[in-house]
Amino acid sequence: MMENSDQPIRKVLTFISRRAPYGQGSAKAMLDMVLSAAVFDQQVNYVFMDDGVQQLRRGQEPGVIDAKNLSAAFSALPLYDVSNIFVDAESLQRRGLTQDQLVIDTLACDADKIAELIRQSDVVFTL
Amino acid sequence: MNATLSTLHTVNKSAFGSDALASCLRVAQPGDAILLLEDGVYNAVRSPVGASPAGELLGFNPSPAGQAHTRVRAYALQEDLQARGIAVEQLPAYIEPISYPDFVTLVCTYARTVSWF
Numbered sequence: 016m017m018e019n020s021d022q023p024i025r026k027v028l029t030f031i032s033r034r035a036p037y038g039q040g041s042a043k044a045m046l047d048m049v050l051s052a053a054v055f056d057q058q059v060n061y062v063f064m065d066d067g068v069q070q071l072r073r074g075q076e077p078g079v080i081d082a083k084n085l086s087a088a089f090s091a092l093p094l095y096d097v098s099n100i101f102v103d104a105e106s107l108q109r110r111g112l113t114q115d116q117l118v119i120d121t122l123a124c125d126a127d128k129i130a131e132l133i134r135q136s137d138v139v140f141t142l
Numbered sequence: 143m144n145a146t147l148s149t150l151h152t153v154n155k156s157a158f159g160s161d162a163l164a165s166c167l168r169v170a171q172p173g174d175a176i177l178l179l180e181d182g183v184y185n186a187v188r189s190p191v192g193a194s195p196a197g198e199l200l201g202f203n204p205s206p207a208g209q210a211h212t213r214v215r216a217y218a219l220q221e222d223l224q225a226r227g228i229a230v231e232q233l234p235a236y237i238e239p240i241s242y243p244d245f246v247t248l249v250c251t252y253a254r255t256v257s258w259f
Binding site for chain 2: 031033064126129141
């Protein structure tokens, strides 16, 4: 790589979110990390897997349990130029979900695709 | 296999109460390595039917000791085994017990680490 202090370093960062939205702060923390990385112009892959797919389920009303709704924040992802949003098809299927029941447009993927994303990444975050 | 292009996966939960190991094994590729640590070391123990949860999922099934495949390398952290009363002799041949310094070496050897928890 050319040493040039004017050029920010651009890395491929893959974020694998595997937890349901409420209960722990994992989902929100991951979303914050993704947005931060995007602000710093990193190449971001956002992957939802296992219970992580529940974050995207349409019709959530977390206000009734005094929790914050992440759905609005997810719809802001395109504004941050985060478009590589993947959802593990098997995780969806096992939970009786389909892509059209999700709050945002996603790219369906399988385990091989996730493996490929990992292999192309400089750093992988899981939460 | 060039480890500099491969991934180290760490698993720190038992497969009996978490899908961490199963999900890890879905995406682990030939040449990758899996390190079992903390409660993840329970996955290394052979169950009454012969195989360990890790072995079952890795497709290593009840073969005689020594007939290990090497699709994915598997390690378990010695201190975590010892703390939980798991003797090295209870491990299948394809799971290698390693020390903390070995852990550091693994992290430095592989291109990236993915932690499943």
